[in-house]
Amino acid sequence: MKYVFALLLILTTFTTASAQFSDSVHYYGKFASMGSINTTQDGRAYLLNNSFKVGVSKxxxxLNGSGGWIYGQQDGTLTNNDFASALDFSLFRSVRQIYYWGLATYDKSYSLKINDRFQGGAGIAYNLLDSKKAYLSLSDGLLFETSNLFLEDTIPDIYHTFRNSFRLLYKFVIHDIVVIDGAHFLQNSLSLGRDFNIKSTSNLSILLNKWLSITATLTYNKLNRTGRENLLFNYGLTVEKYF
Known part of the structure; x- marks a missing residue:
């Protein structure tokens, strides 16, 4: 949990400093609550997926901070208790086609058998499209990872590695009503070829007004080191505000 507190402290410090020394600071906030309940004579299953994102920019x-928690059970058996947090920054993203990024993440996941995992690194990105209604970016960089995993549910696996992190990021707005966006990562270990992570999130939103939308989200995660993966489809409401 010390990594979570560190991320929040950095975000708070940056936000306070920006508000004091700049008149052109912009803020962003987003919260999404999604889930599903299925009850039949044969069983019961439910899943809750809450996430948030806050940002400040000049x-x-x-600089952006985000977090999420997924909890689920099926027939009284725990299936998901997954927590993730991230802090990222972009330098020159809005003024140059090529910009720089930095990232720090901390997560725990029952479904992926992650007891603790921290990643931190930086890299370079390229904007293929950059307009109000169409954004497409490719990036690549180097991450350091320290992890505490479980192999076959009970065998601890504590290790450190450097990873190449490739990312595809996009957002498209159609007729100011439909929004399609997503972020997809491929992270390969530089020391072991079969050690790789896949993270993929795709969103489809229908805007009800400027700050409220109905959102469907498809999330896929694969941790090849533990042989675990999950695929989640949720729908619910998203509150999003620029100010």
């Missing part, structure tokens, strides 16, 4: 730099 002309040349932006």
């Amino acid at each position: 002309k040349k730099i932006s």
